[in-house]
Amino acid sequence: xxxxxxxxGKMQFNQYNIYKSNFYLFTLNRIVExxxxxxxxxxxxxxTGNAGGYTIAQMTTYYILVFTLSSLSCWGVNEDMxxxxxxxxxxxxxxxxxxxxxxxxxVNIGEMGFALVVGIxxxxxxxxxxxxxxxxxxxxxxxxxxxxxxxxxISFFFTMIAGTVGFYSSSIWGMQILRKSIIxxxxxxxxxxxxxxxxxxxxxNILPFKELIYTPINIWLGQIxxxxxxxxxxxxxxxxxxxxxxxxxxxxxxxxxxxxxxx
Numbered sequence: 367x368x369x370x371x372x373x374x375g376k377m378q379f380n381q382y383n384i385y386k387s388n389f390y391l392f393t394l395n396r397i398v399e400x401x402x403x404x405x406x407x408x409x410x411x412x413x414t415g416n417a418g419g420y421t422i423a424q425m426t427t428y429y430i431l432v433f434t435l436s437s438l439s440c441w442g443v444n445e446d447m448x449x450x451x452x453x454x455x456x457x458x459x460x461x462x463x464x465x466x467x468x469x470x471x472x473v474n475i476g477e478m479g480f481a482l483v484v485g486i487x488x489x490x491x492x493x494x495x496x497x498x499x500x501x502x503x504x505x506x507x508x509x510x511x512x513x514x515x516x517x518x519x520i521s522f523f524f525t526m527i528a529g530t531v532g533f534y535s536s537s538i539w540g541m542q543i544l545r546k547s548i549i550x551x552x553x554x555x556x557x558x559x560x561x562x563x564x565x566x567x568x569x570x571n572i573l574p575f576k577e578l579i580y581t582p583i584n585i586w587l588g589q590i591x592x593x594x595x596x597x598x599x600x601x602x603x604x605x606x607x608x609x610x611x612x613x614x615x616x617x618x619x620x621x622x623x624x625x626x627x628x629x
Contacts, residue, residue, distance in 0.1 A: 396433045396488040403429040427499040434489045437481030439578040502588030516602040517578040523609035530620040554580025574605035
């Protein structure tokens with residue numbers, strides 16, 4: 367099973383990587399976004415002497431890491447699912463030896479692999495132009511990796527929940543935009559969570575999305591204690607279970623309503 371999922375991941379990675387321009391354009395896009403955010407925060411810092419409780423070096427590192435990690439959180443297999451329903455390939459996917467979830471998790475591994483390569487390239491290039499704050503300790507770096515890895519199934523199961531809309535509709539464009547918007551706002555991609563109103567922070571503390579970007583970056587920066595990190599990991603495990611159950615329930619109901627327009 368694992369071997370088959372990794373093989374699917376390799377195929378998906380090669381599909382993204384077949385045209386080298388994809389890699390260059392995705393990386394360039396990330397760098398441009400980073401430049402815009404850094405210039406904005408430098409202007410704010412020069413005017414107010416404050417960067418949301420971060421030093422300007424920390425805020426620069428924050429946004430470099432944001433766009434290093436953003437693809438891991440925001441990319442998803444929604445459109446692949448919708449396309450397979452439209453062209454009838456879902457018949458084969460439902461009859462695969464791998465379950466539907468296992469099949470798309472394998473595809474998701476390939477997308478995340480390509481996203482990781484783009485992210486690492488973005489980080490390396492940006493580190494040549496800006497001074498990046500390194501992790502406060504090796505333990506923090508390891509915990510940073512652990513929290514990111516636990517965030518992948520959270521993002522995947524949320525994607526699968528959104529993707530089930532494709533079983534009811536020929537287009538999931540609106541749901542895909544909504545999913546990305548929710549993740550972008552509550553993950554800290556747009557701005558650190560601490561800059562939002564208290565009521566918003568309370569909601570973000572309940573939802574699992576801040577653990578996709580905001581929390582691992584603050585672990586990197588040493589803004590979160592070891593005890594707090596232990597609570598974060600338990601929260602992630604709990605949300606993985608919750609989202610898995612919800613995704614399965616939505617899928618089991620949605621697959622009964624499927625309408626295939628092709629195949």
